[in-house]
Amino acid sequence: MISHYLEQASTFARDIDNLILLITLTVGFWFLLAQFLFFGFILKFRAQDGKKAQYISGENKWEKRWVSLPHYATLFFDVLIIIAAIRVWQDVKMTLPQADSTVRVIAQQWAWTFVHPGPDNKLDTADDIRTVDELHVEVNKTYHFELQSRDVLHSFSVPVFRLKQDVIPGRTIKGWFKPTMTGGFDVQCTEICGIGHGIMAARVLIENAADHAAWVKANAPQVAAATPADNVPTGGSR
């Protein structure tokens, strides 16, 4: 449903889309049934001359079934949706699969800084690659991200990954994703962060192994000048 308009570019994008489809089908059915009865009654029971309305209190046992049957149906489908939702949630937010690489994402009014681990695949070393508003990742590799903010709340959102996580100053929030297709896609800030909120855009560039390696090689700082790691002042825990 969503995938018709927006690529599924992470492993869990399909799970989230399927959950959305499941909810659409279950609540859609009940929604249509309710609207059908609702409009049906309005049409069928229009006032006619000399015809009195029925007197129904709704307090008798069989009349109460009008309410109790939908009650149990709602409960049943709620439980179904809860189970499906929590399964997806656990996969995306509560597990942290072994990472091939880790990137640091630093938000500030109103730009994204991405710290890539560089050739040694380790953060906080001299060969880290820092970019602004451009995140480079390799397809089919599992990434951990570390979210930090320099000022206010932001939210790291990559719609094609179906991923969203608020960024809180003073904390480092970890999560993961695994890109499944190459291409360039939007990164959004989805928490209002001041007047530049609307321009706080970035791109994630998912490259195949060769292209990514080439990008790393071309952009890695010259390690020869053994400068100490350039730690980012975030005002909080690291």
Place this chain on the structure above:
Amino acid sequence: MSSATADAGHGHHDQGFIKKYLWSTDHKVIGFQYLFTGMFMALIGGFTVYVFRMQLAFPGMSVPGFGRVTAHDYNSLVTTHGSVMIFWVAMPVLIAALGNYLIPLMIGCDDMVFPRINRLSYQLFLVSSLVLITSFFVDGGAFGGAWTAYPPLSAKAAYNLTPHGAPLWLVAVALEFVAFLLGGINFITTVMNSRAPGMKMFDVPIVVWMIVIASIVFMASVGPLVAGAVMLLFDQTVGTGFFDPSRGGDPVLWQHLFWFFGHPEVYVVLLPAMGIVAEIITVFSRKKLFAYKTVLYTAIGTGVLSFFVWAHHQFVAGIDPRMANIFSVTTLLISIPVAEMVFVYIATLYGGSIRLTTPMLWALAFIGEFLIGGVTGIFLGASGSDIYFHDTYFVVAHFHYTFFPIAFIGSFAAITYWFPKMFGKMLNETWGKVHFWGTIIAFNFIFIPLFLTGARGDHRRIYDYTHFPDLMKAGMQEMRVLATLALVVLLAFQVVFLVNFFYSLVKGKKAEQNPWKANTLEWVAASPPPHGNFPELPTVYRGPYEYSHPEAKDDYWPQNQPPQTA
């Protein structure tokens, strides 16, 4: 107190007018004060949305009546729209205006038990409105950190760039809460103590019950937020660090305080609207309300459950992810009582004798449209799918399908239904229906496109999408333009309402005492009711919904009619 000084300007010769309309303790006049203030604030809320929707449809244009919209303007407009529509339109019209006007009339007494607290409540509300309006004109402009005012953005002028707008916004909101606390005390006490002789708990009309339950929920939820507002005000003005992480504070704490109030608040305004609908569908289908007690218990159940769902606004806000599981469960469970209320209303229509008058059309539209708002909420209450939908236009469309039916469809239903009682004149039915269809059709053309843009990734509070290539794909901008055009049509149709309202007020056909042949006690009083309401206080013999009763000679059976005359 400020209205005292404002009044002084009118001079002494007009004392009678002031005493009667501006300094009154009569519950009906206070209801009107709230109603007209709410209607005026709705014009502000409507104007702001017109300006920022025009910017979204035609980025960079000079909006007629406003001019070019800067990013700063855009944020202020969005913030003002949200705050005004909820705190200064839905609350005053649905709870304060209708609660004040209807409660004494519907329970058959002459006034609220604390009339002067009631007057103070409105005066505080008026001050809060004036403070909010003042904040538009101070240096730096109105607050632009969204109606949720998350710190640290809201806490520091260096971040939000509204050094005066932000504190004024907070003061206005806090004053507004105090006003409604005072009003709520009155509603609850009056209903518990001043019911007409013979009116038992289960003879109280549902709308009165709903306002009482809403007032209790409001009183129980608003405390933490008032405390939070004071803390945030201190952070802004005297440099404390309650929400500042660099000094040991926690910005997420505000979100808990805000939403612990903010989500019950949804039900605070929903329940009175549900009550209005119950009154109207019973009258115009000539049916007894299906399962009165079920409605009452589900309303209480909704009120109780509403205290346990707040963190579904914070699934991706950095709370412990395990907490999301608990709040997913509670959030989906609240669908049960709310769905039950809707089932009961649909069941009430069964076997009825339905007349599609203007108030009935509004009441039915509430059910039909609110259903859309209800079912789309499931996508957001389910934690897994909320990861994607959170802070997108899907959320915006969802809550407008709840709030628009509540604040506007519900209010229009109430105003068209009680107008004859309030002002002693009939509204014009034809123009009422023109207004209805124009509003309802346009409303759906605003928000169905926004469901679609939201599902495709449009995120909220963005003044110009051209920086996001994925959001500028074919069809996206067209939907934004469609929504904006529909909004302009919707706003244009409100002129029909205002003209009909004020024209009928002056020149409308005179209303009978009970034009709709309804059972509840307000229709026993004259139209409009004089000071003191009833010539002699009524006695109640039965419940409020005995329509088409086999033992009654008419298809209605007023609550105050003694049994032997039936």
